[in-house]
Amino acid sequence: xxxxxxxxxxxxxxxxxxxxxxxxxxxxxxxxxxxxxxxxxxxxxxxxxxxxxxxxxxxxxxxxxxxxxxxxxxxxxxxxxxxxxxxxxxxxxxxxxxxxxxxxxxxxxxxxxxxxxxxxxxxxxxxxxxxxxxxxxxxxxxxxxxxxxxxxxxxxxxxxxxxxxxxxxxxxxxxxxxxxxxxxxxxxxxxxxxxxxxxxxxxxxxxxxxx
Amino acid sequence: xxxxxxxxxxxxxxxxxxxxxxxxxxxxxxxxxxxxxxxxxxxxxxxxxxxxxxxxxxxxxxxxxxxxxxxxxxxxxxxxxxxxxxxxxxxxxxxxxxxxxxxxxxxxxxxxxxxxxxxxxxxxxxxxxxxxxxxxxxxxxxxxxxxxxxxxxxxxxxxxxxxxxxxxxxxxxxxxxxxxxxxxxxxxxxxxxxxxxxxxxxxxxxxxxxxxxxxxxxxxxxxxxxx
Numbered sequence: 001x002x003x004x005x006x007x008x009x010x011x012x013x014x015x016x017x018x019x020x021x022x023x024x025x026x027x028x029x030x031x032x033x034x035x036x037x038x039x040x041x042x043x044x045x046x047x048x049x050x051x052x053x054x055x056x057x058x059x060x061x062x063x064x065x066x067x068x069x070x071x072x073x074x075x076x077x078x079x080x081x082x083x084x085x086x087x088x089x090x091x092x093x094x095x096x097x098x099x100x101x102x103x104x105x106x107x108x109x110x111x112x113x114x115x116x117x118x119x120x121x122x123x124x125x126x127x128x129x130x131x132x133x134x135x136x137x138x139x140x141x142x143x144x145x146x147x148x149x150x151x152x153x154x155x156x157x158x159x160x161x162x163x164x165x166x167x168x169x170x171x172x173x174x175x176x177x178x179x180x181x182x183x184x185x186x187x188x189x190x191x192x193x194x195x196x197x198x199x200x201x202x203x204x205x206x207x208x209x210x211x
Numbered sequence: 212x213x214x215x216x217x218x219x220x221x222x223x224x225x226x227x228x229x230x231x232x233x234x235x236x237x238x239x240x241x242x243x244x245x246x247x248x249x250x251x252x253x254x255x256x257x258x259x260x261x262x263x264x265x266x267x268x269x270x271x272x273x274x275x276x277x278x279x280x281x282x283x284x285x286x287x288x289x290x291x292x293x294x295x296x297x298x299x300x301x302x303x304x305x306x307x308x309x310x311x312x313x314x315x316x317x318x319x320x321x322x323x324x325x326x327x328x329x330x331x332x333x334x335x336x337x338x339x340x341x342x343x344x345x346x347x348x349x350x351x352x353x354x355x356x357x358x359x360x361x362x363x364x365x366x367x368x369x370x371x372x373x374x375x376x377x378x379x380x381x382x383x384x385x386x387x388x389x390x391x392x393x394x395x396x397x398x399x400x401x402x403x404x405x406x407x408x409x410x411x412x413x414x415x416x417x418x419x420x421x422x423x424x425x426x427x428x429x430x431x432x433x434x435x436x437x438x
Contacts, residue, residue, distance in 0.1 A: 015228055019228075019231065019232070019235075022232070022235070023235065026235075026239055030239075030242065033249065034246055035260060037257075038249050038250075039246075039249045039250075040257045040258055040259075040260070041257045042249060042250045043249075043250045043251050043252050043253050044253060044255070044256070044257050045252045045253065045254065046254055046256070047254060061347065061358055061359050061363075062347065062358050063347050064342070064343040066343045067343055067344060067347065067401070070400075070401045070402075077272050077273075079272065079273060080273055082400065084396065084400065085400075085401065087396060088396045088398075089347075089348075089359065089365065091394070091396065092364055092365050092367070092394060093359070093363055093364045093365060094364070110283070112273075112285065117274075122259075122263075122264070122265040122266075123264065123265060123266055123267040123269065123271075124263075124264050124265070124267070153252060154257075178339065
């Protein structure tokens with residue numbers, strides 16, 4: 001009986017197997033590395049219409065986050081300031097600077113400055129700023145070191161596992177409420193005690209965030 | 212170690228297989244060089260892999276809206292003139308602007324003292340809000356020496372320890388916070404009325420601390436201070 005398969009076919013199966021394992025492993029590694037929010041979102045830094053710098057305003061001038069994002073501790077939504085908020089100071093400071101031309105125009109005409117939104121959870125996620133900020137969760141945990149940024153960059157993945165990691169162990173992150181906007185605070189605090197005293201119980205059931 | 216095992220496997224294999232593996236390795240290198248690493252800065256809008264119900268046609272605050280009734284094209288509406296935003300759990304403010312709590316004026320005259328009871332909590336709130344909204348210009352001591360005044364071109368900032376302001380009615384200060392005065396702009400959008408009254412109470416406390424007499428301090432507290 002003639003041979004149906006040539007001799008090299010003996011090695012075909014292990015070779016193909018090896019190739020499949022190799023390709024499979026690398027493809028899996030690629031998917032976990034590239035197709036999760038840790039890659040797709042982190043680092044996003046769109047060009048903004050006005051070269052506004054948090055480093056100058058927050059770090060150097062010491063303006064509190066809430067001066068501009070004034071709804072952050074009172075509602076779910078942290079607002080981007082209106083041009084009038086900038087003009088509180090820039091009606092006197094740098095009042096003819098070309099970098100602020102768009103702010104002055106917006107203030108005069110009422111046409112909003114087209115800031116590009118950076119942080120965005122999907123619309124089926126219920127998120128709320130005030131519940132976090134009023135429970136001693138600092139901006140830095142979810143937005144990174146904004147106070148050091150000349151241009152805002154997406155620093156954390158904001159994925160579901162990111163939220164849950166903290167909801168399962170809030171004592172790692174919690175701090176006294178009056179320090180939430182001090183992003184560079186490095187002090188020590190007994191997190192377990194605070195969680196116990198304030199009865200902090202971040203929900204872990206689906207309906208906490210999907211309602 | 213790892214290399215040795217890899218080489219051993221490769222030595223087993225024919226040249227065609229090596230080419231295949233080589234091409235595969237090349238593809239991986241190409242992908243990594245195009246796609247880069249996690250966390251590197253990028254101007255590209257993040258891709259949404261499964262855009263299931265990520266973006267729904269509902270309106271979010273501060274976005275554009277094509278709804279015909281919103282002539283200015285904004286999703287966030289502005290407050291109609293003369294009305295007051297209602298906040299849950301806060302019964303003091305009436306529906307219309309026209310009362311002492313919302314304007315600092317009673318029948319056209321500035322009220323002398325604020326309408327809310329001053330408690331330790333209220334003062335603490337005032338201190339916190341003062342340090343957020345007023346301190347950059349007026350300074351933590353309210354003496355007009357905030358961080359951005361002298362060196363950076365805000366030369367007109369008022370000293371709130373000035374006798375003129377000490378004598379001023381609470382209502383007039385309320386009016387200044389609401390609408391601004393001369394070169395200071397209004398803070399009505401950033402500071403709601405109850406916080407404005409809290410800030411005023413705190414400013415009064417600061418003034419007292421600067422200008423009070425020894426006899427004003429209760430004896431036990433004074434003993435502590437003298438130590």
